[in-house]
Amino acid sequence: MIRLAVVDDQALVREGLSLILGAQPDLEVVAELPDGPALLELLAGDPLAADVILLDLYLPGADGVRVLGQLRARMPEVPAKVLMLTTVGRASDIQRALAAGADGFVLKDAGGSELAAAVRGAHAGVTALSASAAELL
Template sequence: MIRLAVVDDQALVREGMSLILGAQPDIEVVAELPDGAALLELFARRPNAADVVLLDLYLPGCDGVGILRQLRERHPACAARVLMLTTVGRAEEIHRALAAGADGFVLKDATGVELAAAVRGAHAGVTALSASAAGTLWPAAGRSGVGRPPDAEARLATLTTREREVLSLLGRGMANQQIARALTLTERTVKTHVSNLLAKLAVSSRTQAALLVRDVADGR
């Protein structure tokens, strides 16, 4: 069972998403919170309060990215995955959220099926971008060039052959277990390869690694 916390300052949105996602057989909504302060308080009291957090990008007082940074800094042992949520997703905003350590990005116009899939994907360690968010990100990324470090190609060149294979499958949205089966490796070995390639690429999440590879492949 995936334990989910929903954070949105609009009660109607918060309750609606909780109702939709809570109806899934494998998702349990354990908290409905109106702001980032409530989320930080929740994890201060219960470090393992939720497995996944659906966090609104625009919150009163401090936006979702700021709250995410505080969550990671104050509770480094917190293993909760964080999905950013917003009405309008701009490429710059998505990159900013991912750079802060978000595990995915979902727009509020996503269908219930997309929302549930994003929650499940984030929980499994898979890049979680709803179709609407991905559609916003990829076309704009080529124009803005946001997020790609100038030495991206050099960083990729430091990867071993096996790390490149793992990265390729990671970029297709595969979870560690799926990658392990595809490459006939143990899941622990795959986790080690993922940790190593993230360090070499100087990124903090699988999503950022996938974006970097895509940008380089597209010559951005």
Template sequence: MIRLVIVDDQALVREGLSLILGTQPDLRVVAELPDGAALLDLLAADPAVADVILLDLYLPGADGVRILGQVRSRLPGVSAKVLMLTTVGRAADVQRALAAGADGFVLKDASGAELAAAVRGAHAGVTALSASAAELLWPAPAGTGAADSGARLRLLTGREREVLARLGRGMTNHDIARDLALAERTVKAHVSNLLAKLAVSSRTQAALIARDLS
């Protein structure tokens, strides 16, 4: 069970995220907090209270990146992964959050499935970006689109397409290997091959293309 703490100054957002994520059988919301100060107090009292923290980028008093820096510097006993959340995304915001030690960045326009996948990915140690956040960092080159993605997808073998679909759900190599009954080294080879065929440099970029499989 992955234990979650949600930090957002808007009660409606906190309640909505809690409702969406709380329906997942492997996720449990253990606290909903309105600001960074409350988070620091909670973690100081119990550094192991959460496995993943969903932290709003824009908070009253101090923004989420500053709070994240305080968690990392002042509370070394906290091992929870931190996913940054925001409504309006800019590439600079994503880069700043990741540079500060965030384990992922999710825009609030993400679907419930994307959000849950990001939580699972962060918990597993994979840098988790929702599709819209990833597009901020790696916008599609001019002149490319569905036809281009389709042409690249046709280069993949059936097994590589199966692996790609699972990358799109935020699964780790270990999880993919277990799901497809393969050796983990075989999955790594498939990932390397499909990245080359798709002409991308990261799993997250490949996951964006995976949406064309759905």
């Protein structure tokens, strides 16, 4: 079972992603979080809380790449894979996220099966890119 944390400032997006991914037999959503500080707090309390983190690129206060940088710098003991997620992607966003240590990048235009496959790929150690993210590169 792959345990997921979903981090997005929009409640409807968080809940929708959780419903879609939680319906997969091998995926379990263990946390729905509105921002980076909530994610860092969760992982500070339990570094093994999630296997894969879906992290929105554009979060209020600190974007997802900054949160990812803080996670990797402050908590190297956290083994979770990080899959960045955004509505509007640019090649520079994808490159910046991957350079910061993201394990993949998915645009929110991906379907549920494509997103689930990206989660599985990231969990397996493969750099996971949605088709539309790959096209941008």
